[in-house]
Amino acid sequence: MTWEQAADVRAIVVETLAEQKRIRHDDIDAVVLKAIATTLTSFGIDEEDRKELRADFQHLRRWRRSVEQAQSYTFKAVITVIVTGFVGAVWLGIKATLGK
Known part of the structure; x- marks a missing residue:
């Protein structure tokens, strides 16, 4: 494998890992928002309030x-x-x- 191919592979791996990290953060944000909304609702507080x-x-x-x-x-x-x-x-x- 040449140096250019290794650099291309490295760039692809970095981009893939960054995308996975963004997806995980989006999932975490969604779970946190749902948990907060559920907690507030259990206390009788609507999101509109x-x-x-x-x-x-x-x-x-x-x-x-x-x-x-x-x-x-x-x-x-x-x-x-x-x-x-x-x-x-x-x-x-x-x-x-x-x-x-």
């Missing part, structure tokens, strides 16, 4: 963020009340000590 589902997830994300922000503010408020109470107690103690 994608926009509504997306809006629901966006609403849930906004709700979660607002709850996290409220928790942060609550924590800061509690810390502020504790520190203020402690400082007030110290101030009353100093005032009582100096007033005697």
Whole structure:
């Protein structure tokens, strides 16, 4: 076999393997899409409801963020009340000590 024939055979093999890989990827994509559609359908979500589902997830994300922000503010408020109470107690103690 000459070098040109070997190169032609190599090119054919590479092209065939690439085509098989594309076919496998297409098959995998089809199986994945079918599995996702089946899973969503089993949860009661139709494929046509994608926009509504997306809006629901966006609403849930906004709700979660607002709850996290409220928790942060609550924590800061509690810390502020504790520190203020402690400082007030110290101030009353100093005032009582100096007033005697």
